[in-house]
Amino acid sequence: MTFYKQRKPHHFLAVSCLAFAIASTCTTSFTAQAQNNAVYDALSSGSVFADFRLRYEGVSQDNILEDANALTFRTRLGYTSGDLDGWSFTVEMEDNRIALGVGDYTVGPSGFNPGIYSVIADPEFTELDQGFVQYKKDGFTAKIGRQVIAFDTHRFVGHVGWRQDRQTFDAASFIYAPNKDVKVQYSYLDQRNRIFGEDADIDAKDHLLNASYQTELGKLVGYAYLLETDIETSNALDTYGLSFNGSQDFDGIKLIYGIEYAKQSSKTDLVDFDADYLFTEFGATFSGVTAKVGYEVLGSDDGNYGFSTPLATLHKFNGWSDQFLSTPILGLIDTSVTLTGSAFGGKWLAVYHDFQADDGNDVLDDYGTEINLQYVTKFAENYEVAVKYADYSSDGFNTDTEKLWVWVSTKF
Known part of the structure; x- marks a missing residue:
């Protein structure tokens, strides 16, 4: 009995330690299993998405270049995981191929048929379009990796989704939206992945700040876009601006209005320029x-x-013939009239542009005019077919240009 009483504490300790070890092992096992299940659930609940577009583009210019014709097929395939404690990731690949041998066009930055045909900026390529990790919780979002970034109307920062290779950025983005009316975003760009595959990507040190507030009358936006390509010489391009856009209904008529102003400075080791930006718009739907x-x-x-917007979706502005992808040093005034409506189950659009120099001279003052026409309709739910036309008439700037696009696309 004495022996038993002396040994009991030690026996109890041994059993307790054994029980604790077994419990710890089981708990660890259960925890690991739970974590594995959570990871599996996040992966299995993810979504696969795809975007396909077959497009013909034809370009005819009144110059020595041969007319261009391109039939290209662009594919995007991607996957976004489910949420795991606010974390998720997205991977998306993009590819563009010449279809049926219709590839008589020039893409300067990629070295494709240089100096022979008019330019169609859709090279053949295969690349990572997006690849980022995201954390999202309580109105805060952080996104790190290759990503699409687009602000407001895309006038200063956009994805150039019109081209077969859209523009993305290697970046870190932080977004805070405490409610549906307020949103603040900051992005730091390490690389601009442009529309020419990987042949013209640009290393950068860009800072983008955009803050918006939705009021009853419209959205107020303030922004600062501080751009610099990552080279050995100074090349700052700083833009600060404000915009206000909105609409109101009055007795069945919807009034549309907008105004935007920005100030830009361009500084290098040799020059220091300043320029202003102004946009006003007024319209109605009836x-x-x-x-x-x-x-x-x-x-x-x-x-x-001339005021510059190098990260913009430039094709969307100043005419679809793309005469003003780079603003002339004399500046640009674009007065436009736009009509849109519906017909035959689709949507039509017509735009007239009148282009003039902001700081014209006796040699060049009027640039020319342009007409843009488009019709888009959908069928079988996820399919879109469209035709689009641009006709630029030069008045001393560049050359007369006609462009035609016909495409069919689908996404799911």
């Missing part, structure tokens, strides 16, 4: 038709520098 008048000024610094 009887199913929307009519808008726009007035946009990309200012000039005494005829030496």
Whole structure:
């Protein structure tokens, strides 16, 4: 009995330790199993998505270049995981191929048929379009990796989704939206992945800040876009601006209005330029038709520098013939009239542009005019077919240009 009483504490300790070890092992096993299940659930609940577009583009210019014709097929395939404690990831690949041998066009940055045909900026490529990790919780979102970034109308920062290779950025983005009316986003860009595959990507040190507040009358936006390519010399391009856009209904008529102003400075080791940006728009929707008048000024610094928007979805602005992808040093004034409506189950759009220099001279003052036409309709739910046309008539700037697009696309 004495022996038993002396040994009991030790026996109890041994059993307790054994029980604790077994419990710990089981708990660890259960925890690991739970974590494995959570990871599996996040992966299995993810979504696969795809986007396909077959497009013909034809370009005819009144110059020595041969007319261009391109039939290209663009594919995007991607996967977004489910949520795991606020974490998720997205991977998306993109590919573009010439279809049926219709590839008589030039893509300068990729070295494809240089100097032979008019330019169609859709090279053949296969690349990572997006690949990022995201954390999202309580109105806060952080996203790190290759990603699409687009602000507001895409006038200053966009994805250039019109081209077969859209623009993305290697970036870290942080978004705070405490409610549905307020949103603040900051992004740091390490690389600009442009529309030419990997042949013209640009290393960068860009800072993008955009803050918006939705009011009853419209959305107020303030922004600062501080751009710099990562090279050995100074090349700052800083833009600060404000915009306000909204609409109101009055007795069955919807009034549309907007105004935007920005100030830009461009500084290098040798030069220091300043230019202003102004955009105003007014329109109305009645009887199913929307009519808008726009007035946009990309200012000039005494005829030496034109206001620049290198990260914009440029094709969307100043005419689809793409005469003003780079603002002339004399600046640009674009006065436009836009009509949109519906017909035969689809949507039509017509735009007239009148282009003038902001700081014209006796040699060049009027740039020319342009007409844009488009019709888009959907069928079988997920399919879209469309035709689009641009006709630029030069008045001394560049050359007369006609462009035609026909495409069919689907996404799911």
